[in-house]
Amino acid sequence: MALLKIRSENYNGECGGFLVSKNFVITAAHCGKGRNITVYLGAHNLNKKEKSQQWIRVQKMFPHKKYNKMTLENDILLLQLQHKARLTKAVKPIRLPKPRCRVKKGTICNVAGWGDTSVKSHFPPATLQQVDLRVNDTACQKRFAREYDPCTMMCADDPQGLKTPFKGDSGGPLVCD
Template sequence: MLRMLILILVPVACLLPPGTGAGEIICGHEAKPHSRPYMAYLEIRQGNKRYTCGGFLVSKNFVLTAAHCNGDSITVLLGAHNINKQEQSQQWIRVCRPIPHWKYNRETLNNDIMLLQLERAVALNRNISVIPLPPSGQKVRPGTVCSVAGWGRTNSWNNETSPTLQEVDLKVQDNEACWNVPCLRPSYYNPLTMICAGDRHRCQNSFQGDSGGPLVCEGKAQGIVSWGSPFGIPPSVYTRVATFIPWIHEMMKRSQSGDHLGIGGQTSGVAQL
């Protein structure tokens, strides 16, 4: 019955407008409070619009997220479990400089990665800490069980979001899995810069509302929630962090020394999660 319902709804999902798919946690559960102390909640303002994304702390001064989570101004919340409460562990910090990858393409979402330089250094403690990044070029084997978390919507049927951090386990797939999914654009999937994760036979997935959060594999941030089916059908696509390790280190070094970064991005347009 569920399989028949999915088959009926897939054509409808493919007609949804750009921007309606990625980042929400589907079929997950509430995370243990502060068990993911690297998680960041982003409040973004773009003109008169406000929206949210996820991210993760990679140093005292920098948060990593997706390039499509950029805006006119960004504020980061760290140390949170319930974003609707004023918890003692929370730290709000403004972003003084967003650094999207200079080859980010808004149409294909290739190179969908962005560093956020914080206005001040974070006070690290048991509720706020950095997550390790993988070695440059490291590959994640298909079949590896990873996890993703966020504060986005908890299903694809309504716009309700979760005030508490939700998490779900996902299995990394062969690249072919993201070349053969309804509504995904196979020509956009680039195995050099992207990871395919999520079993098409299960409901667990990341989706709308928490783009930019980390795909965590064996304790390292191997991916960034990027894009997928606008209806939340797995698998979804994650930016491959290991590909960008040299860029991350170079941008952090240059930004802290005050060098001009030459940041930008190719302007076209794509449906992100």
């Protein structure tokens, strides 16, 4: 799991991301607003200086060639780090799915992040939060009929409707299997 601290003249924010190799992180393209992005790896509690933590600045950004800011289509961004991450027990790359690999409806997957935990929350949590969600394309097809494309998108929800990623969690991984 990666935390991105994004800073620029007009914007300060945070997003999630994930390490895919020693020097590359994937996130959402809409998270690439800042010119100064620092990636935090191996963190659990942001208020503590944990030995597992690594901070690495982003050297270069590679947004998807067909990224559309208005519709958020192809909302994916590859970040090249200034130097390789030190792989440890707490810092490991996530395996990407194989091409044409589909996750079956009903599969339980996990999301994590340091995003807000409620609409009323003005301060994100210091500790990494995680929740299990169920793959459910039907829910998104009903809710986002025109925008939802099951060939290029995947939808997951909480069966009780109580838990969801929120502001600050964008770009983080949905981990299945």
